Amino acid sequence: MKIQFYNSLTNRHEEFTPLEPGKVSMYSCGPTVYDFAHIGNFRSFLFGDLLRRFFELTGHDVHHVMNITDVGHMVEGEADKMMEAANRVKVNKKSGRVPEGAIENPEDPYQIADFYTQAFLEDARRLGYKVAYEYPQNVPKATDHVEGADGMIGMIQKLLERGHAYIADDGVVYYSVESFPEYGKLSGNSLEKIQSNAGGRVSEENQSRKKHPGDFMLWKPDQHHIMKWDSPWGVGYPGWHIECSVMARSIIGRDVIDIHTGGEDLIFPHHECEIAQSCGATGQDRFANFWIHARFLFVENEKMSKSLGNFYTARDVFDGKVKVADENTGGLIEMGRSVHPAVLRFELIKSHYRTNMNFTAKGLIDSAQTIDRMVEFRQSLEDKIADDGGTVEVDLSHPVLGEFTAMLADDLNVSGALGVMLPWIKGDHRDPRMSLAVLKKMNSVLSVAPINEGIVNAAEELESESDVAEFEQAQQWANEMDTARKDKDWPTSDAFRDKIHAAGFEVQQTPEGSRIKRKLSV
Template sequence: MTIQFYNTLTNKAEEFTPVNDDCVRMYSCGPTVYDFAHIGNFRSFLFSDVIRRTLEFFGHKVHHVMNITDVGHMTDDSSADGAGEDKMAAAAQRVKEDKKSGKVPEGAVENPEDPYQIADYYTKAFLEDAQTLGVKVAFEPENILKATDNIDIMQEMISQLISKGHAYVGPDGVVYYSVESFPDYGKLSGNTLENLQMGAGGRINETDQSNKRHPADFMLWKADSTHIMKWDSPWGAGYPGWHIECSCMARNRLGKDVIDIHTGGEDLIFPHHECEIAQSRGATGADTFAKFWMHARFLLVEGEKMSKSKGSFWTVRDVLEGRATGINVHPAVLRLELIKSHYRSNMNFTRKGLVDSANIVKRLTEFRTKLEAAANGEVAEVDLSHPILKEFGAALADDLNFSKALAVVLPWASSDPDNVAEALAVLNKINDVLAVAPLGDEKSGGGDDSEIVALCKAIDAARAAKDWATSDALRKQIESAGYEVKNSPEGTIAIKKLA
């Protein structure tokens, strides 16, 4: 099976083959930890998880790493949004307020003035969310890289870039990357120096420009004694630029100058990934940094851009805990919702979509339950030549076509397979990629709620007495508590709704 992935670098689907035989090396841009990650962030993180799982499905060993940006960047060297505020300072302010209102648990952040504690607080929250949603790399602490732990290798790379003529110290003391020293600048994004039409975004600060040799030159190190987080350096105490961390950590942790796949959200194509390429290739001298650049499109919420003012800037917690849609959502449902539409299309995150996904999760879960009961603990061995896996795999290999993959799985999941042990093995393989039925260690489904069980018993009693009015009223009561009420040979059962 050849795997086709769409490569942003070439704007077309290409056959994927690993650079090195031992494993696939993959780097994903992770979160900034100045706030809780939202569902849009997680679409991108889950996208990288699904690439990894797909490669593993086809038998590749994958080394996947993700960064945590915790340096507390200013709004960079441009005063871009006019606020000019240190993000860590803003986060500190927010945490202080949340502490007062009790939103931050007792003891979670002792001192909001300490940026490391703030970063730590949001990093923990991110990892918790990522684990809840089944992002594999979140279970591998050695592959989660913090920018603040890697300042030394950033300084090394900056020195390399200066000595190779790719970087210079400006009259303002800031170390800049010289885009003119790198002819391929713009190849990834199409924003070549000719195309850039300087300042078209209207966010360039004139003062900063005068210190650069070319307006597109970007910052590698900024000496700034007022910055909250700062480190000593040959260029003065200050902090690294935004782009340098990924170049350094990818090379350092993955151990190669050329990696296989680099992922992120579509907004990172320019400038972030463009700059990473310039830095990495400038430092290593290789003609490639990442062979494949893969980007996930943004998601919309109810047909519109996520926006804080419309209250649609939902965090994972908001969705799972019912603040977004009014009903608690099972993590598997959110996971499926965020991975099921094609990563290169805008996805529209809706209440209705969640209900859709919940139905699919339920169907797959019930199919598993049925197979497990029939198989008596027996699971066969299957390989990818099994017809279902072959089709499922073909869809995945076609640039991660999850819609097509689900179109294979769903009709099969309502069938009655002759060989249940084999079917169970097939389902396991499918679930290694989807990870929704089940999603890791399930907490008990809520069937142990004694009040609900009592209501079910009362329904059975009412029905036995043909007291339909009572039975209907009780049913409504359970349903409004977020349960689905079913009849079964063993009597009435209530199952917590997934979304």
């Protein structure tokens, strides 16, 4: 099967061939842990997850690594991010978003980072982000890789030795972009064309100390930085870009990896700098063969931002805080019903990673419908084969599964793959064992029906005691509804149906009586 992706490095679709047959090494830029991760973060992360799962479906042994950025990074002229986070924690504690006792000392950056790291892992696991289950071995923290020969300090030393870095008048260690002729290849910029400070974020004072305006910081001596380490260049902290170069190399154990992923905004400067650092340190002509970037997510046709009120963390969505138009007033209200993680996952992966996806409440409801159908379909297959429980194996030679996979092999065409899967679900399933085997393979990539299949018992992880109690209550109403229906007492029956709906369940009439199921959203 021909596998191809759009490679940001060359700006074209290229056939993918792993460096080692049957093995794929992937590195994804992970979250900063100063706050809860939002749905835009997860759009990018889940795209990486989809890619990883696709490779596994096609028989590859995947080593996927994603970092946790837990070093506070000084933005020139602004407060340290970790300090900002400390202040935010204090506010969040008051509002209850950060539970009492979760962070004993808001002044301790390690406690803050640790709290948000755990919160991230929890969200990521609920969303079926596989690598989050491989913490900590494949989810390294930047703070664990500062020191040592294999750490950031070691790589910076190497860069100094090889003439790719220098120490400026003020003691700051900079990477010299002029020492690396390939600088700019990924972003399509050349040193001449990079308009210095087009984004208006660089202070003039620092620029004057550099040999070239494009030079970027590797180490900054600073006694006052909230997180600091000893180094040959004084006590201070590492630059933002160096951590990914170091962790990719040390965890994956290769100088050159197959695939590097991230959000499109990371292309410049972050990934450009990673390439310069890694190649500068290893002497290789490349860092990753494929650079694959996910586009930004929009919310209700606008850029997601806190000021527009359309900024959602993953847990905001789970908790039903997505705003929808109120039918009566036309204003915006919170949808109020919790959203199943499978629905959010599906919503975030169902459109192509390289298009601007528009996250909407309507789309979320759409996704809930689709997930519902998939789950129902799976249930019907399992019911049919319940008697003898035999299973069969299926491989990609199966026509439907083969077509599904071929779609994904073409630059991760999820929509195309769903265009194969959904009509197939509607079709005739005379061999339920085979159909279930096919569905399981599809679900090993989509991971929505159910989520996290094969990793954990999702039902155990996701169903709280109160969920179970609610379900039992609704079931009881359904039973009473059946009794009323037998007596043709329609008003009573309808009243129970209303109660069931109001509690967040749907009720279906079947030959065996009323059957309830939880609504996946709204």
